[in-house]
Amino acid sequence: MSEELTHSTNEPWSIRVGADGRDEYEVVVGHGLLGRLKGLLGERVNKVLVIHPRALRTTGDAVREDLAAQGFEALTAEIPDAEEAKHLQVAGFCWQVLGQNDFTRSDAIVSVGGGAVTDVAGFVASTWLRGVKVVHIPTSVLGMVDAAVGGKTGINTAEGKNLVGTFYPPAGVLADLDALATLPKNEVVNGLAEVIKCGFIRDERILELIEAHPEQAVDPSSEVFAELVRRAIAVKAEIVSQDFREAGLREHLNYGHTLGHAIEHAERYSWRHGAAVAVGMAFAAELARSLGRLSDADADRHVSILRLVGLPTTYRGDRWQALLDGMRRDKKARGSMLRFVLLNSQGSPGVLDVPDPSVLFAAYQEIAE
Helix, strand or coil: CCHHHCCCCCCCEEEEEEECCEEEEEEEEECCCHHHHHHHHCCCCCEEEEEEEHHHHHHHHHHHHHHHHCCCEEEEEEECCHHHHCCHHHHHHHHHHHHHCCCCCCCEEEEEECHHHHHHHHHHHHHHHHCCEEEEEECCHHHHHHHCCCCECCEEECCEEEEECCECCCCEEEEEHHHHCCCCHHHHHHHHHHHHHHHHHCCHHHHHHHHHCHHHHCCCCCHHHHHHHHHHHHHHHHHHHHCCCCCCHHHHHHCCHHHHHHHHHHCCCCCCHHHHHHHHHHHHHHHHHHCCCCCHHHHHHHHHHHHHCCCCCCECHHHHHHHHHHHHHCCCCECCEEEEEEEEECCEEEEEEECCHHHHHHHHHCCEC
């Protein structure tokens, strides 16, 4: 066993995240972490609203019952599954529950679920009374390595994904790997796209672990998988700690997301986020190659690693105009300029404005089905 994997997965990792020197919080990665929730909520909290999706009703009820047993006045709010949760009407429903139960600024919200739940629960917490405490308990790989860490919240509109949102750090995050034990394999693979992204933009060891142990990389019970999750969270924590409000460095975390978000919108969110981002990374690699910024070996490595875990690297050739329109509406665009995070080499990302759609179209032909 290499030295990177000598940490026992029975011992939790604690990763600190700082928001520009303010509002530091802890992300705990490990097994059997629910007992740590009370400590993250603090002594002043009396009422807690547990927000969970319909598919996790049993889990949400279990968290509520555990909180009640510890002396909290705990309630639940059940919201739709996946991206259907990220709508203003759902946020309004949560605000209604908070109002009807007289939640004050000293009370708290706990999110239980995947990235969509984290996004909407964080948004509700950031806007109720201009901000109440929120603790995230992500139950998906995507939620653990991406949505729950970093303090971005958001809901979708008809015009695009996450166009309405806030920056709002949680009081803490409990990334309990036990929650992934029954996760379908396609959901595990979906979350690995964000893990792989962290490998390309910062931590090459992530890529090496996947190349060396592809079967363990998709097995949530393996030590390799636990190490991948921990490393991805550490990458995001480091970047967010330096640039909480995405003034510069944090943009690198959008690698693969410009085209990825456009694909999600074109598919009316029937595509999983990780699958769309995987295609987005394959496209970004081709674009960087065509501009002479990325070597053939590094560009080809994108397709190799993504396919190794079962993620897609191509998309429909007849959808280019719809995708271009979607990218122009993306929150990362600046006027008529489309902005892309591209690699100059492995682990060295940068942001590039691309004014000429023909350059994008040529790169897209390389991944078009």
